[in-house]
Amino acid sequence: MNSFLRVAWLVMRKDLRVESRSWEMMSTTLFFAVSCVLVFSFAFVREGRAIEGAAAGILWIAVAFSGTLSLGPTFERERYHDALRGLLLAPVERAAVFVGKLFGVLLLMSIVEVVVAVLVALLFQAPIIQYFWWISALLILGNLGFASVGTLFAAMLARTRSRAVLLPILLYPITMPALIAGVMGTVAVIQIEPNFELARFWLALLLFFDAIFLTLALWTFEPVMTE
Amino acid sequence: MSSQPISVFQFNELIVSEVFRYYGRRTALRNVTLTLRSGELVGLVGPNGAGKSTLLGVMATLIQPSKGSVSYGDRSSRQAGASLRANIGFLSHDLQLYSDLTARENLEFFAGLYGLDRPEWHAENALDHAGLADRADDLVQGFSRGMRQRLALERVLLHKPRLILLDEPFTGLDEVAGTRLIARLRELKNEDCIVLLATHDLEIVDGLLDRTVMLHSGEIVELEKTMHGSLREQYQRTLQLISKV
Numbered sequence: 001m002n003s004f005l006r007v008a009w010l011v012m013r014k015d016l017r018v019e020s021r022s023w024e025m026m027s028t029t030l031f032f033a034v035s036c037v038l039v040f041s042f043a044f045v046r047e048g049r050a051i052e053g054a055a056a057g058i059l060w061i062a063v064a065f066s067g068t069l070s071l072g073p074t075f076e077r078e079r080y081h082d083a084l085r086g087l088l089l090a091p092v093e094r095a096a097v098f099v100g101k102l103f104g105v106l107l108l109m110s111i112v113e114v115v116v117a118v119l120v121a122l123l124f125q126a127p128i129i130q131y132f133w134w135i136s137a138l139l140i141l142g143n144l145g146f147a148s149v150g151t152l153f154a155a156m157l158a159r160t161r162s163r164a165v166l167l168p169i170l171l172y173p174i175t176m177p178a179l180i181a182g183v184m185g186t187v188a189v190i191q192i193e194p195n196f197e198l199a200r201f202w203l204a205l206l207l208f209f210d211a212i213f214l215t216l217a218l219w220t221f222e223p224v225m226t227e
Numbered sequence: 228m229s230s231q232p233i234s235v236f237q238f239n240e241l242i243v244s245e246v247f248r249y250y251g252r253r254t255a256l257r258n259v260t261l262t263l264r265s266g267e268l269v270g271l272v273g274p275n276g277a278g279k280s281t282l283l284g285v286m287a288t289l290i291q292p293s294k295g296s297v298s299y300g301d302r303s304s305r306q307a308g309a310s311l312r313a314n315i316g317f318l319s320h321d322l323q324l325y326s327d328l329t330a331r332e333n334l335e336f337f338a339g340l341y342g343l344d345r346p347e348w349h350a351e352n353a354l355d356h357a358g359l360a361d362r363a364d365d366l367v368q369g370f371s372r373g374m375r376q377r378l379a380l381e382r383v384l385l386h387k388p389r390l391i392l393l394d395e396p397f398t399g400l401d402e403v404a405g406t407r408l409i410a411r412l413r414e415l416k417n418e419d420c421i422v423l424l425a426t427h428d429l430e431i432v433d434g435l436l437d438r439t440v441m442l443h444s445g446e447i448v449e450l451e452k453t454m455h456g457s458l459r460e461q462y463q464r465t466l467q468l469i470s471k472v
Contacts (some may be wrong), residue, residue, distance in 0.1 A: 003342065010339045014334075021366070038257030077327075090340040091235075091313035129242055174447040226291060 004099075007092040011100025012107070018077060019108070025070045026108055033066035033116045041123040048125070055124035056186035060179055062116045063142065065110070068168055070108050071150040074101055075158035084158060088225055098221040102151045109143050126190045134189045134199060141183035141206035145213045146175045152217040156224050178209040236310040238300030241286060241390060241421055246295035248281055248445075255281040256292070257445040263423060265389070268416045270432055271425040272450075272462055273442035279425040280320065282442065283392045285350040286423070287317040299390070303344045313341065316388035320395050326368035330359050330378050333367060334385065341386040353381035356411075357402070372399030380408065384415075391415060393424040397431055407437055433458040443469055 019025055037058060044054040077082035087097055117135065121128035128135050153170050157163035185202030188195045241263040248256040255278045263269055272278050284290035285297060288311065290303040299311055306388060324333050334353050338346035354360045357377040367375060376399045383391065397405055411437065415422050426432055439458060441450050443466075451465040 007340060010336060014325070014328070014332075014336050017332065018325060021327045077325075080326060081324050082319055082321030083323050083325055085317070085319060085321075086337065087340070089287060089289060089312055089315065089317055090337070090341070091309040091311075092340055093309065227290075 004093055004096045007090075007096035008100040008103060011087075011097050012103045015074065015077075015101065015104035016107070017169075019104075019171070026111070027075050028056045029066040029070045029108065029112050030115060032069055033062040033112050034119060036062045036065060037116055037119045037123065045124060050124040050126070052191065053187050055120050055126035055128075055190060056183050058124070059116060059126075059128075059186060060142070060183045062120075063139070063182070064146065064172070064175070064179055066112050066116070067105075067109050067143070067146055067150060068171060070105055070165060071147070071154045071171075074105055074151065074166060075154045076163075079158055084225075094222045094225055095218045098151065098155070098197055098218060101155070102147055103148045105151055106143055109147060110140075113139055113143070128190065131189045131194065133188065134196070137176070137203060138182055138185045138189070138206065139197075141203065141210055142178055145178035145206065145210045146171075148210070148213040148217045149175050152221060152224065155221065177215075178206060181205045181209065234310045235313040236299070236302070236307040237314065238302070238307075238311075238389065239419075240300060242296075242298045243282075243286065244296050244298070246282075246285060246297065248285060248290065249279075249293045254445050256285065259442075259445070259447055261440060263390075263421045265419040265421055266416055267437050268412060268422045268435065269424075270436040270439040270458075271423055271442065272427070272429065272458075273425075274466070277442040278445040279442055280394055281445075283317065283319070283394050283423070283425060286390070287315055288312060288390050289317070303441070314389045316383040316386070316390070317392045317393070318379055318383045318394060318396055320398070322375050324367050324375060324379055324382065327366065329364050329366055330354060330357075330370070331363040333378065334382055337382050338385050343386060350387055353385055356379040356384075358407070364397065373401055373404055376400055377404055380411075384411075389420055391420050391422045393422070393426075395426055395428075396424055397426060397428040400424040405431060428455070429459040429462055437453055441465060444460065 040058045061186050075084070078087060087194045088094065117128050120126055150171050153167055157166050160166065181202045185206065188199040188202060243259055243261040246256055246259045247254065259282060271282065273279050281290060285292055298308055304311055312462050328336065331350050331354065334350035335346045339350040354363045359374060359378055362374070365464050367378065370378065380396060396408060400408060412422060439450055441448050441462065448465060448469060451468055
C-alpha cells in the first residue's frame, strides 16, 4: 500500500479505536444533532406540515453544529501526554496525518448525518429517502469541505487555551459558502417541484469549494504543525 | 498490511551552532553551541526553566531555532526531512502515549508509523524489554508513572534510532527499573548511538555519562570541575558561582 495512504489509515484506525473506548465524540454529537432536529420540528411543523425549505436548513444546521462538536476533540486527544509531538516526530508526510484525522472526522460525521437525515425525513416529511443519491452527494461534498477546514483549524488551535471559543469563530465564516451551497442544493432537490438543474449547479459549487479547502488545508498543515 | 521501508538518513554527529530560541520577549536558548558524536552518552543538566526541554525539542526537529543552525552530519533538518526523523528517538517529559490505547496498541501504532516490518513482533519485543508483557493488553491509563515511563522509553527505541534524546528518563522508575535503564543506556552507547539525557537525578547518572553539559538561563555554562567530587557537588558549586556573578 502507498505509504501516504498507509499512514492515513493508521491514524484514522487509531482515532476510531480511541473513540470506540469512550464514544465521547459520537454520543455528544449524535445527542446534540437529534435534539436540534427535535426542537426545530416542534417549531416549524404545524398540523403535520413543515414550512417550505425548513427541512433543508435544519439538516445543515445539525450538520454544522454537530460537526463542530466532533472537530474539537480530534486534536484535543493528541494533546494529552503530548502525543501530538510523537505523531509529528514520525518519519511520515504530515499531510498523511491530516488526511487520517480528516477521514476519522468524516466517518463520524457521516454516521451522525444518516441518523439526522432519517429524522428530518420523518419529522418534516421531506423526500430525502426518495432522492437518496442527490442528498448523499450534497452531504458528502458539504462534509468534505466543512471537515477539511475544520480539521486544519482544530490542529492550529490544539495548543491554544481558548480553542473551544476560537474554533467556531474561525470555522463558520469560512465554511459559510459551502453550507449555503448545501442548503440551496438540498432545497432544490426536496422542494415540491424538484429542480435538478439547480441542484447540479450547487453540487458543482460544493465541489469547487472542496477543491480549494482541501488544497489549502493539505498545503498549510505542515507549517501550522511546526513550532 | 504490508509496509514500505522508510529511508533512514544516517549521521555520526549532531552540531548545534549558535542557536537562539525566542518565545516572544523571553529567550529560551541563548547562543547554544554543542557537538554530540556517535557512541557518546551526554548529560544535560540545569535548573528548571534553563531551556533543557527547548534544546531537546530543537534537536528533535520539533522546534525551529530563531537563529543559528542544527546539522545532522552534513545536512540540516530541512535538507534531510522525514528520513532524518526516522533516526531520532525523543522521550519527552509528557511521554507521548495514548492513554485510551493498550500498551500493545500504542507500540504497534508507532511501529506502523515508522514503517517497521511486522509491527506485532516489534511491539512484543518492546513489551518484553519494558517488563510489561503481562500488562500488554491493558489500557495505558491504568499504568503507574513508572510503567508508562518504561513503555514510553521502549516506544522511543522501537525503530532503533541513532540520535536518542531523553527528557528526565528516570522519573517514576523504581530501583530495579532504574538499574535496567542504566544497562540499556550503556547498550545504546555501545551500539554507537548518540544519547543526550536531560536529568535532575545526578546521583544516578554520575559515572555513567561521558560528559555533562549544563544549561543556565538558556546558556551553556562550564561545569565547575576544579573541585573534585560527585556530579552533584560540581553542579551545586557551579550554581553557587553563577549566583555570585
